Amino acid sequence: PGRTPRTSQEGAKRACRDLRNEESASPWRQGLTRAQDRTAPGFLDRAAVARAAAVAEMQRHVACILLGAAAALQPPAVRRSARAAPRRQAALDTAAPDEAELCVTIDVRRPRRVVDATIPSPFAFDEHAAFVDADDFVLASATGGGDGLRDRAYARAGPRKAVARAGSKTTAGVVTCGGLCPGLNTVVQELHRCLVGQYGVGKVLGFEGGYAGLAAGEGVDLGERLAAQGVAGAYAQGGTLLGTSRPQRPARDLADGVERAGLDALFVVGGDGTMRGANALCDELAARGSTCCVAVVPKTIDNDIPLVDRSFGFDTAVAEAKRFVDVAAVEARSFPRGLGVVRLMGRDAGFLAVHAALAAPGDVDACLVPEKAFALDGPDGLLAYVADRLERRGSAVLVVAEGVGARVVDGAGESVEVSGDVGPWLCDRFRDFFDGSSPLRAKASLKYVDPSYAVRAAPSNAADTIFCSRLAQHAVHGALAGYTAFAVGAVNTHLAEIPLSDFANRAAVCSVSGRLFGDLVRSTGQPSFVREYDAVCDDDLESPTGGCVVTWGGPTETGVVK
Numbered sequence: 001p002g003r004t005p006r007t008s009q010e011g012a013k014r015a016c017r018d019l020r021n022e023e024s025a026s027p028w029r030q031g032l033t034r035a036q037d038r039t040a041p042g043f044l045d046r047a048a049v050a051r052a053a054a055v056a057e058m059q060r061h062v063a064c065i066l067l068g069a070a071a072a073l074q075p076p077a078v079r080r081s082a083r084a085a086p087r088r089q090a091a092l093d094t095a096a097p098d099e100a101e102l103c104v105t106i107d108v109r110r111p112r113r114v115v116d117a118t119i120p121s122p123f124a125f126d127e128h129a130a131f132v133d134a135d136d137f138v139l140a141s142a143t144g145g146g147d148g149l150r151d152r153a154y155a156r157a158g159p160r161k162a163v164a165r166a167g168s169k170t171t172a173g174v175v176t177c178g179g180l181c182p183g184l185n186t187v188v189q190e191l192h193r194c195l196v197g198q199y200g201v202g203k204v205l206g207f208e209g210g211y212a213g214l215a216a217g218e219g220v221d222l223g224e225r226l227a228a229q230g231v232a233g234a235y236a237q238g239g240t241l242l243g244t245s246r247p248q249r250p251a252r253d254l255a256d257g258v259e260r261a262g263l264d265a266l267f268v269v270g271g272d273g274t275m276r277g278a279n280a281l282c283d284e285l286a287a288r289g290s291t292c293c294v295a296v297v298p299k300t301i302d303n304d305i306p307l308v309d310r311s312f313g314f315d316t317a318v319a320e321a322k323r324f325v326d327v328a329a330v331e332a333r334s335f336p337r338g339l340g341v342v343r344l345m346g347r348d349a350g351f352l353a354v355h356a357a358l359a360a361p362g363d364v365d366a367c368l369v370p371e372k373a374f375a376l377d378g379p380d381g382l383l384a385y386v387a388d389r390l391e392r393r394g395s396a397v398l399v400v401a402e403g404v405g406a407r408v409v410d411g412a413g414e415s416v417e418v419s420g421d422v423g424p425w426l427c428d429r430f431r432d433f434f435d436g437s438s439p440l441r442a443k444a445s446l447k448y449v450d451p452s453y454a455v456r457a458a459p460s461n462a463a464d465t466i467f468c469s470r471l472a473q474h475a476v477h478g479a480l481a482g483y484t485a486f487a488v489g490a491v492n493t494h495l496a497e498i499p500l501s502d503f504a505n506r507a508a509v510c511s512v513s514g515r516l517f518g519d520l521v522r523s524t525g526q527p528s529f530v531r532e533y534d535a536v537c538d539d540d541l542e543s544p545t546g547g548c549v550v551t552w553g554g555p556t557e558t559g560v561v562k
Contacts, residue, residue, distance in 0.1 A: 108137045110155040111478065111486030111499050114291045115164035122166055122199055123159050132158035138496040140307075141541055154307075154496035157474040157488050164293075164482030165264050168202035172479075173219055173263045176240040177210040177270035177277070180453070181299045182316035183460035183468040184269060186235040188242060190472035191267050191297075192222050198473075199480055205261055210245035210270075211277060215253040217260030235468075238459045248273070251280035258285065258292050265293045265479040267472075271300040272507065275487060279500040282485035293479040296487040296500065297471050301456045303351035306506040306549045307498055308489030312471055313456070314351065314545070316464045320455040321356040325399060328449045329363040332395040335445035339386065339396050339430060343423030343450045346370060346401030350510045351545055352455070353401040354520055365389050365396040366526040370403035372512045373533035376429060378411030383433045385527060387440050400426060407533055423450055470495060493544075508547040509535050516546025 123129035136156035172195050176184055188206070195201040205219025213219070225241055226234055234241055254277070258266060268278045278296050285292055298305045301317035321344050328340030344353045350369020357367040366385065368374060375381040389396040405418030405425070418425050427448050434444040460468055467490075474495045475488045486497040510517055512534050521528070537548035 106137065106139070106153045108153045108155065109499055109502055110137075111483040111497050113482045114286075114293060114484050115482035117160060117162040117164045117482050119163050119166055121159060121161050121163050129159060131161045132156045138491045138494040140491060142492050154491055154498050155486075157478055157495040157497045159477045160481040163199070163480050165480050166199045166201070168200060170199070170201045170264050170480075171203040171205070171262050172201050172265040172267065173205045173207055173214070173258070173261055174222060174242065174267045175207040175210060175214045175269070176242050176244050177268065177274040178244060178246060178299070179271070179301075180239055180244065180456045181301050181311075181313035182238065182320075182456065182458050183313045183464045184240040184244075184299065185237050186460050186465050186468035187269050187297050187299070187312070187472045188222070188240065189226060189234040190469045191476060192226055194473045194476040195480075196223065199476065205263075206242045207257075207261075209243045210247070211249045211254060211274075212245050212247055213243070214266075215249045215257045217257035219261055235465055236459055238457045246273075248277060251277070251284040254281045255284040255288060255290070259288075259290070263292050265295070265476075267475055267479065268294065268296045269299055270296070271298065271302075272305065272503070275305075275500060275503050279485060279504065282500065285484075293482060293484040295475040295479040295484070297475050298487050298489055301352060302346055302349050303545055303547065304349035304508045305489065306503060306508040306547075308487075308491060308508075309493065309544045310490060312464055312468045313460065314355075314464075315467075316458055316461045317345075317352055317455045318355040318359060319461055320458050321352055321451060322359040324449050324451040324454075325356050325360045325364065325397070328447060329360065329397050331447040331449075332397050332445075335395075335447070337390050337394065337434075337442060337444045338447060339390065339434075339444040340398070340447045340449065341423065341427055341430070342397070342399045343421070343448070344399060344401055345452075345455065347403040349508060349547070350401040350403070351508075351547060353399045354510055354517065354546060357399045358516075358520055358523060360397075361523050363397055364399050364524050365393075366524055367399045367520055368404040369401045369510050369512070370406055371510045371535035372404075372517075372529065373407035373409060373531070374404075374529035375409050375411055375413070376416060380527060380529070381411060382529070383429070386430070387433070390442075390444060391440070398426075409530055409533065413530070413532070423448065506549055506551050508543065509537070509550050510546055511537050511542050511548040513537070514540075514542040514546055514548065516542070 121129070121131070123131075136158075137153040138156050140152040140154070174188055174191050176188065192204050195204050204222045206222035206225055207213035207216075207219045229237070229241065258281070268274060270278075275296055275298060278294055282294050285294070298308065298311050299313055300311050301313050303311050303314045305311045321342075324344075325342050328342045332338035332340035342356075344356060346352050346369065348370055350367070350371055353367050353369055357364040366382070368382075376383060378384065386396050386398070400423060402422060405422040408416040408418055410416050427446055430444065430446055434441050436443045471488050478486060478488065478497050483497065485500045487500060487503065488495060489498060490496075491498070514537075535550060538551055539548070542548055
């Protein structure tokens with residue numbers, strides 16, 4: 001409101017002068033008072049005034065950004081109210097160059113709404129409720145550069161002031177699909193607690209055995225199933241109390257199951273394949289005119305869900321995997337020329353291997369991931385590098401993701417066929433090379449460690465339990481507000497609602513040219529190996545876990561271009 005100070009220093013002086021003279025009519029003072037009313041009552045001291053003035057410039061930039069987003073999202077009847085936009089833009093054009101450079105039009109992606117929100121929220125009288133508005137959004141990235149800000153954003157997740165469904169006449173369903181992941185039971189438990197405890201939903205069904213159970217349309221009472229877990233609580237247990245499966249089902253069968261169960265909302269917990277199934281289900285329900293809202297809580301220990309900061313269960317999986325890296329390091333150091341090889345999950349993405357290696361600084365000498373090609377032979381190959389480490393350090397430890405076999409080449413750059421599991425295959429190559437035929441190839445004490453499914457069967461740790469709980473609650477908030485065909489995930493550290501269609505033909509992979517992988521290379525000391533065959537990202541937007549998005553031409557098993 002009123003005039004925005006040109007600099008934070010001028011703003012602070014103006015605010016303090018207004019405070020001293022008690023010029024309550026000042027536009028700047030009125031703006032601060034209104035801002036104060038939105039937080040908490042109390043005297044607005046000079047320090048608070050100065051702090052508010054200091055952020056005024058940033059607020060103007062944000063206002064400018066929001067103006068572009070609002071103009072793109074408002075219907076024509078409302079958009080006319082923004083006729084001041086050209087005048088405001090003209091004022092910015094005459095300002096200093098650094099004052100207008102953040103003005104961009106944001107492409108805000110939002111899930112579609114199938115039921116109008118006409119019911120006051122159960123939190124309407126909760127003084128601790130922090131509602132989200134229809135035009136709130138989360139930027140895809142907090143970083144910018146020479147090309148300005150990222151022009152992608154998603155609807156902010158959270159409770160609304162009005163909801164579409166609530167109360168004893170509402171029926172909801174929960175299904176878990178795909179492989180196991182730490183935190184599945186936490187999500188299931190918290191979905192039920194939020195639905196019943198916060199929204200008063202009358203019936204919550206759990207569908208056993210993944211999509212197969214949903215297609216049958218015969219759910220079990222989820223409350224009774226949770227009560228059978230006893231005082232320990234479902235969150236403290238690994239696996240999923242509803243069971244799971246991988247077989248796919250036609251969308252029409254899933255929609256039939258939804259209708260037989262009489263669901264108003266369905267919550268799906270699963271990975272990329274499960275999300276494709278949920279998207280197809282939403283299309284089928286829309287074609288039938290159904291108003292059932294479908295929300296997805298993405299999960300995978302591989303962390304290869306695109307567009308989000310990380311998937312739940314990943315932190316726990318890294319902690320579990322790190323224990324086995326420690327085992328290999330102890331074994332390797334304890335024997336002459338000890339060579340430890342740890343094989344971890346990661347068919348298409350090497351996040352688990354990368355983070356487990358970073359969690360053991362100084363212990364890991366090389367980390368091999370599906371996104372990064374490497375030569376086995378030759379002076380710059382893996383065998384020569386490991387031989388040098390054994391000669392200089394007396395031991396070496398390698399962390400290998402299961403999918404690295406797709407990018408192995410020989411000294412001439414030709415593809416090498418990896419038969420079977422890459423872990424045993426690589427160990428055989430080491431045994432063949434370190435045959436004692438020369439000092440460089442002196443025999444090594446090989447120690448192979450394969451935790452296999454141990455990393456995904458563990459219960460969620462504290463960080464993942466909190467994350468799972470929040471994801472579940474925000475999935476409920478969105479679905480009961482009438483939105484469908486969306487997934488809840490952390491975007492730029494904030495929870496957002498991402499349309500399922502945005503995940504189509506996309507995957508997250510390690511950005512081997514990014515900052516986090518660069519930190520890994522410097523930590524391990526490994527060479528660059530072969531760069532010509534590395535996975536290429538769609539852009540340079542790197543997630544907090546070191547990932548990027550890749551897009552492929554059609555539905556395949558993987559998003560990694562081989």
